[in-house]
Amino acid sequence: MKKLNDEEIQRLLEHNLAEAGRKDIPADDNDLQMYQLLFTELAKEPQVQLKINLSEEVVRRIQIRKDAKEAFRYYVAVTAIIIIGFIYACIAAFTFNPDTVTMAFTIILKYKWILIFTLISFLIIQLLDKTLVKRV
Amino acid sequence: MQNEEEIISRILAGDMQAFKILVNQYEKLVIHMVSRLIQNKEDIEDICQDVFIKVYKNLAGFKFQSKLSTWIAQIAYGTAINHLKKTSGKKSRTLAIADFENSHTTNDNPEYLLSKKNTSEFIHKEIEKLPVQYRTVLGLYHMNEFSYQEIEDITGMPAGTVKSYLFRARKLLKEKLEVYLK
Numbered sequence: 001m002k003k004l005n006d007e008e009i010q011r012l013l014e015h016n017l018a019e020a021g022r023k024d025i026p027a028d029d030n031d032l033q034m035y036q037l038l039f040t041e042l043a044k045e046p047q048v049q050l051k052i053n054l055s056e057e058v059v060r061r062i063q064i065r066k067d068a069k070e071a072f073r074y075y076v077a078v079t080a081i082i083i084i085g086f087i088y089a090c091i092a093a094f095t096f097n098p099d100t101v102t103m104a105f106t107i108i109l110k111y112k113w114i115l116i117f118t119l120i121s122f123l124i125i126q127l128l129d130k131t132l133v134k135r136v
Numbered sequence: 137m138q139n140e141e142e143i144i145s146r147i148l149a150g151d152m153q154a155f156k157i158l159v160n161q162y163e164k165l166v167i168h169m170v171s172r173l174i175q176n177k178e179d180i181e182d183i184c185q186d187v188f189i190k191v192y193k194n195l196a197g198f199k200f201q202s203k204l205s206t207w208i209a210q211i212a213y214g215t216a217i218n219h220l221k222k223t224s225g226k227k228s229r230t231l232a233i234a235d236f237e238n239s240h241t242t243n244d245n246p247e248y249l250l251s252k253k254n255t256s257e258f259i260h261k262e263i264e265k266l267p268v269q270y271r272t273v274l275g276l277y278h279m280n281e282f283s284y285q286e287i288e289d290i291t292g293m294p295a296g297t298v299k300s301y302l303f304r305a306r307k308l309l310k311e312k313l314e315v316y317l318k
């Protein structure tokens with residue numbers, strides 16, 4: 001009886017022909033037995049157990065990213081509104097009363113630190129509100 | 137099992153419960169694939185999470201040109217390989233194919249001898265020592281039951297190379313097993 005080579009045995013097992021009981025396969029073929037054992041082990045699932053609940057953890061991380069994106073959009077929108085409002089006020093003042101613009105800039109320069117402090121405080125309060133306050 | 141198209145459209149509409157269903161459905165595939173390539177358990181957890189985050193972000197681009205499992209496996213493979221490339225600076229336990237096939241050292245250290253008590257454990261320890269390409273094709277073909285063509289789609293290796301790697305990996309393992317069982 002012809003002895004099968006490695007390639008033939010592998011092809012045979014890939015097609016599960018061994019189980020179908022082929023007559024030309026010697027039952028005591030050592031290589032075939034080795035390969036059969038190997039194929040059985042290769043099909044076994046590895047014993048990997050994750051400590052986390054994968055779906056819960058993935059959804060939690062996606063939610064954090066979504067929240068961060070939303071927060072970023074919110075701050076961009078607030079900043080844009082403030083800038084546009086300021087430009088609009090300047091244009092309006094310059095159109096109707098140019099002296100007011102000069103006066104406004106003088107006041108802004110005079111109280112610049114108070115204005116900067118107010119702006120930073122506002123942003124910090126907004127940031128703390130987003131991070132510390134838990135929404136129900 | 138719910139229809140994949142229906143689940144995907146629910147996810148795209150913002151239904152996170154539907155996404156949880158999808159993760160639960162494919163977590164085994166991803167965990168098995170990643171754990172074949174990466175040995176550190178914490179890294180496996182992180183990579184599995186990254187894979188599903190990528191799946192979520194790119195789901196709108198999935199056009200059903202392949203099976204969803206093939207597409208997810210493709211992402212898992214890419215993510216795991218990128219991780220291996222990033223950490224390749226560190227000492228790797230895995231040899232390159234050429235180095236592996238040229239090394240025929242006898243392993244008679246105590247750890248190795250201890251593993252001899254169990255054939256199954258022995259085979260799985262030997263699989264872990266195989267080059268990454270061999271472990272990839274073995275896992276995808278035997279465990280996940282992907283076809284040669286699907287493995288080509290997932291890994292980018294030509295089907296002929298996949299076949300050849302599979303043959304050589306099995307032959308190497310069979311030879312090791314023969315020595316072990318003598």
